Amino acid sequence: MLTHHREAFISTAVRLPAVVACRCSPTQKADVAKLIRAYTHKRVLCIGDGGNDVSMIQAADVGVGIVGKEGRQASLAADFSVGEFRYLVKLLVWHGRNSYKRSAKLAQFVTHRGLIISVCQTMFSIASDFEPVALYKDWLLVGYATLYTMFPVFSLVLDRDIAEPLSTLYPELYKELTPGNSLSYKTFFVWVGISIYQGCIIQGLSQLTISGNWSSPEDADGGVHGAFGRMVAVSYTVLILNELLMVAAEVTTWHYVMVLCILGTAGAYFGSLPFLGRYFDLPFLMTWDFWWRVGLILGIGLVPPYAGKVLRRYWRPPSYRKVQGV
Secondary structure (H helix, E strand, C coil), X not given: CCCCCHXXXXXXXXXXXXXCCCCCCHHHHHHHHHHHHHHXXXXXXXXXXXXXXXXXXXHCCEEEEECECXXXXXXXXXXXEECCXXXXXXXXXXXXXXXXXXXXXXXXHHHHHHHHHHHHHHHXXXXXXXXCCCCCCCHHHHHHHCCCCXXXXXXXXXXXXXXXXXXXXXXXXXXXXXXXXXCXXXXXXXXXXXXHHHHHHHHHHHHHXXXXXXXXXXXXCCCCCCHHHHHHXXXXXXXXXXXXXXXXXXXXXXXXXXXXXXXXXXXXXXXXXXXXXXXXXXXXXXXXXXXXXXXXXXXXXXXXXXXXXXXXXXXXXXXXXXXXXX
């Protein structure tokens, strides 16, 4: 069948609710896994408990080995190892589902975090006639990529939308992941649009609300204690707070580590302001003019994306909210 009737064999096999390959050689098992992937263009998971399953496990996209009476060969060759076959349910519907959704959310925020600061620099370059001047220098760039945004973004790997008993009670929630809607071209371009919008709002309004010549830090009124320093202080502060609040808005179930990361990062930023005199106009930070600009720009940048999220949940609530009765 595998040699002369591959198409007929696999077209029938993939229509069945279950297929058990027994009395087959290791090569035949691996060929079946490869044939299914080639025919369906989907990811293949293979499960085995013996040495003759090693080839099949290695040929699959994801291999699961069961530690059994036949030894540990399959377990050692697999991506995941379980003690009993029944643990596969928890591995898929709980750990697998969480892993996929967390990875998708993390990937989206890494894109957002990197793109929004690039949009701010682009806006500044356009307004300053494309002069080779960096908007954020030295520690501002390093701090943004590490201390000021890293921990809140990566704390999203602790997020979960439902409790473990519900994931087992409603396995349909796992089936919903198969189209890949949580991480797709659509979600990618949605987050690109959000990043471009917020970057334009943050930098554009920072420039519009700061009077004076901020186009070049070398000008008499554009130095760090002038218009340029005030503009950078407003823009960078909004940029940090915007990222922290965006992370908070995407959290479904709060974990104490998430709270510590967000509050700790905000505290670290405001605590480091006295040491950023090379980049900011520090006396300006103590004025009401600074804070109303930060609040206004932050609100304009956050309200439309958050309103869209609320409306989407209202009109098309996700399934996990339905099973929770939310």
